[in-house]
């Protein structure tokens with residue numbers, strides 16, 4: 792038996808509605824990854840692999856993005872470990888400010904990255920690339936300015 796208080800709470804929550812904008816130009820999908828920038832990729836990988844027993848990929852150099860990545864498979868999503876590659880890495884400034892590293896971006900899937908890009912731009916959000924680049928999973932990605940996204944760098948990836 793539910794205590795009266797819990798049953799009341801359960802009914803309140805289950806009756807709450809969530810809203811989806813049916814006329815939206817693009818739909819937001821699942822969390823593809825959370826990225827963590829690190830000054831020491833070996834050490835960060837060892838933490839997720841040997842301390843937390845996570846399934847980690849090899850190091851994947853992505854010169855066109857200025858990073859080397861390691862993916863930690865979490866089943867329903869991933870952690871993307873990021874380390875600067877080359878002398879113009881977009882994460883160099885972040886690591887200069889956050890010496891130990893830290894959470895760098897969230898990547899959310901969209902049904903159409905080109906439509907998403909045009910739509911958010913029209914709503915006043917700065918898109919950091921003129922054209923999508925091919926991301927770590929072979930799909931087009933774009934980044935949205937953290938100052939227009941509540942202080943969080945957002946990557947949108949084509950589903």
Ligand SMILES: C[C@@H](C(=O)O)C(=O)SCCNC(=O)CCNC(=O)[C@H](O)C(C)(C)COP(=O)(O)OP(=O)(O)OC[C@H]1O[C@@H](n2cnc3c(N)ncnc32)[C@H](O)[C@@H]1OP(=O)(O)O
Pocket residue numbers: 826853856858860871873881882884885888894895896898919925926927928932934936937938942943944946
């Ligand atoms: C492979 C691919 C994939 O998964 O498929 C990837 O993820 S590649 C992952 C790496 N690629 C990217 O990150 C590409 C997109 N990122 C960029 O273009 C850059 O990182 C920027 C977001 C523009 C930031 O560049 P940078 O740090 O040089 O510029 P800045 O110092 O002028 O920063 C402007 C302001 O944003 C803040 N800021 C910088 N990086 C931030 C971050 N990751 N999260 C939240 N805020 C951040 C700074 O502290 C500063 O705030 P204050 O003014 O208040 O101090």
Ligand SMILES: [Co+2]
Pocket residue numbers: 824826871896898946
């Ligand atoms: Co990413």
